[in-house]
Amino acid sequence: MSQTETVRSLRLHARGSLRLDTVQPLPCGPDEVRLKIAYCGICGSDIHEFLGAPIFSPGPGTKNEHTGIGLPVVMGHEMSGTITELGSNVKHLSVGQDVCVNPSLDDRHFGAKSCFSCEGGKTNLCKRWATYGLNASGGGFSDEIVVKDLNCLALPAGVSLKVGALAEPxxxxxxxxxxxxxxxxxxxxxxxxxxxxxxxxxxxxxxxxxxxxxxxxxxxxxxxxxxxxxxxxxxxxxxxxxxxxxxxxxxxxxxxxxxxxxxxxxxxxxxxxxxxxxxxxxxxxxxxxxxxxxxxxxxxxxxxxxxxxxxxxxxxxGICYLKEDFEQVLEAMASGKIPFEQMITSVVSLDNAIEGGFQSLMKDRAQHVKILIQP
Ligand SMILES: [Zn+2]
CATH class of the missing domain: 3.40.50.720 (NAD(P)-binding Rossmann-like Domain)
Known part of the structure; x- marks a missing residue:
């Protein structure tokens, strides 16, 4: 996608205020990749951040101390997409590749010395933990996102972008x-x-x-x-x-x-x-x-x-995962033994994300398992 086009992003402005905004695309840094979002699932925590007392998203007038991100924040952390641009240092991925995103951020994203948890390989317990879609730059309810290359996992053969969006939950x-x-x-x-x-x-x-x-x-x-x-x-x-x-x-x-x-x-x-x-x-x-x-x-x-x-x-x-959990889930998906797609109960467009997505999930909670937003 060229840098001159604009991007539609569903952003949380305040408690109870979610809006589809038109924003400028972000630059793609040397260790980053740009993804055209294919699907992004709505999580129970998205509903909670939108209407309840926010746990993860920045409070009014404050910024996340590690990412520097404040409101409005782009929501959505259960995403799959296709790579459209690679940073100059990124060698293990390619343009056109389909990936899912591990949205977790830790010391590695901030160039910080490893904390106790990261030192032991438990980056999911990092003291600087943050996540795309709640308190970092960019989210999956958007036409595109720019993420660190280490957050991308290539979808194996036979795993569709639709099922790939289920990798996070x-x-x-x-x-x-x-x-x-x-x-x-x-x-x-x-x-x-x-x-x-x-x-x-x-x-x-x-x-x-x-x-x-x-x-x-x-x-x-x-x-x-x-x-x-x-x-x-x-x-x-x-x-x-x-x-x-x-x-x-x-x-x-x-x-x-x-x-x-x-x-x-x-x-x-x-x-x-x-x-x-x-x-x-x-x-x-x-x-x-x-x-x-x-x-x-x-x-x-x-x-x-x-x-x-x-x-x-x-x-x-426990509540958060490691990269190997994504890898093992993708392996289970590729084996074809379990029909994971039965978790998807609805797919709605980004334009209809609030009414057809968030509101529908709140109204008919028992009827839905996973609603995917398709930009
Ligand atoms: Zn850490």
């Missing part, structure tokens, strides 16, 4: 499964069948889970969890029948799990973040089992640590 799920210690042949409980819960469910199949239980209260999401390969889908609000008599387990999730797994499941992934999912998840795992939190919590929950200590249960959490 799937990398979240992959990282959580990997760091939970999950092993083939183990059983799992997924609490909540929203986009991340469903991504974990899909990937657990490729990790050869022995049995996957999913809890969900919305009928449409329960149905989708069945389509996505859950072995058992449980509505935690559905009362247990009385056949157990006095002293029988009254929690429908625990009661159902114990029919086939009397000691409990190996790992529970909490993708809801409620007091009830924390309590149920910890009770559902076997002695020595793992409760893994993937949810973002709006307020602190209560926990009786005796429930952890007495049966040597483990409490872990």
């Amino acid at each position: 799937l990398a979240v799920a992959w990282h959580c499964i990997r760091t939970s210690g999950f092993k083939a042949g183990q059983s799992a409980l997924v609490l909540g069948a929203g986009p991340i819960g469903l991504a974990i469910l899909l990937l657990l199949r490729s990790w050869q889970a022995e049995k996957i239980f999913v809890t969900e209260v919305a009928e449409q999401r329960m149905e989708r969890a069945r389509q996505f390969g859950a072995d058992v889908v449980i509505n935690p609000l559905q009362p247990v029948s009385d056949r157990g008599g006095e002293g029988a387990e009254k929690n429908p999730v625990l009661s159902t799990i114990r029919e086939s797994h009397p000691d409990g499941v190996d790992i529970a992934f909490d993708c809801s973040g409620l007091q009830s999912t924390l309590d149920t998840g910890i009770a559902a795992i076997k002695p020595g089992g793992t409760f893994f939190n993937v949810a973002i919590h709006e307020k602190p929950l209560q926990l009786n640590l005796n429930d952890i200590a007495c049966l040597e249960k483990k409490l872990l959490g």
Whole structure:
């Protein structure tokens, strides 16, 4: 794309104010590449930044201390695209190549000395962590973006730009499964069948889970969890029948799990973040089992640590990925074994991103898994 053309970008100006603006293209530095965006998914965190109390985006009148970016910020961090320009130092990529973007920034982007986490290879925990699409320069809800070359991962043969846009949310799920210690042949409980819960469910199949239980209260999401390969889908609000008599387990999730797994499941992934999912998840795992939190919590929950200590249960959490998570997700995509495209429930144009994208997702949350914006 020539430098004289203008670019349409969906920018967050303030809480509740998202506008499609026309801006000038950014220069492409020596270690950067310019991408024509193909698709960019809307994340739950985008909705939260737009309408809730922002966690990641810069506050009014402030700038991110590492990137120097303040409002308005271009949103969108789940993107795929085609390279249209290469910086002079970029040798491992080529113009015309289809890529997905790992949107994370760390010490390497700022020329800073590696922090403790980066030194240990955990750039996702960098103390200077930032991300395109929330608090760095550029985002995926735009005609184009300029990113560092190290953020680009070439899409393997057979992986379309459309499916490639799912690499980021799937990398979240992959990282959580990997760091939970999950092993083939183990059983799992997924609490909540929203986009991340469903991504974990899909990937657990490729990790050869022995049995996957999913809890969900919305009928449409329960149905989708069945389509996505859950072995058992449980509505935690559905009362247990009385056949157990006095002293029988009254929690429908625990009661159902114990029919086939009397000691409990190996790992529970909490993708809801409620007091009830924390309590149920910890009770559902076997002695020595793992409760893994993937949810973002709006307020602190209560926990009786005796429930952890007495049966040597483990409490872990994670939310962000590493480059190898993207690489392994792309490999899983290229294998063709899992129909990841079933996660895409709608594709809308950039012009229609607010109404057809953000508002539609807020109105019919249970109906959608992933809405992609196509500039
Ligand atoms: Zn660091």
